[in-house]
Amino acid sequence: MEFMVLALEEAELAAQRGSVPVGAVIVLDDRLLVRAGNEVIRDHDPTAHAEIVAIRRACRLLGQLMLDRCDIYVTLEPCAMCAQALSLARIRRLYFGAYDVKYGGVVHGCRVFEHAIHKPEVISGVSETQCTKILQNFFSGRR
């Protein structure tokens, strides 16, 4: 999945900044619109997950609040904050890689879309092995 390769590159860059390696890419009508990585550590901002950074960039670029012709590729299952943000932005389709048993809010935890007014289509486990590995490498390097 070519867009997930770009999201993985963003995850790698996030790791180099000291943040948990998660990357996201937003695509408009199947063309790359923005790419972003987790910026929590660099920005001292607990809300700067890759998906939030990507949504903000995409909306600023398009000058609109709704991303209803856009899909997002994320290397990790979004948490409840990011899942609700994707719903608020009316993202059409969510592709994610690794599953997050602890913080995930799409197929784990509070399963935000089951209660949300706008429910993006969800395709999970995309390039799961690579997306999981980059996280494992990051956390094993910290021990």
Added chain:
Amino acid sequence: MEFMVLALEEAELAAQRGSVPVGAVIVLDDRLLVRAGNEVIRDHDPTAHAEIVAIRRACRLLGQLMLDRCDIYVTLEPCAMCAQALSLARIRRLYFGAYDVKYGGVVHGCRVFEHAIHKPEVISGVSETQCTKILQNFFSGRR
């Protein structure tokens, strides 16, 4: 509740910017730290809810990711995005005013804190009448 009065002032300013009137105030050890209002419309940013704006400002001001000595006063029940952000930021206590049957994610919808690792203490219905009225005025003026 004096801090909710400040949050209501921020909600009023948000309405003047054309955004849904929601305001938030973050308090550190019972002293005002930051105040913020909904900036969704002004910033073309669907994530710029009052709570997210307030958390970002507070973390930037303190130069840290954790707001574990802080409480937040919000005029409306947080949605799932904001509730998870409050959990990620380790906010100690959440005071909110009006209930949000449609978008709320604390005592309605997916009830984020029931699944979250950090669960702020929640005090709901604070100055509920005024907090509800400012929303009703905004939406009735739009019909």
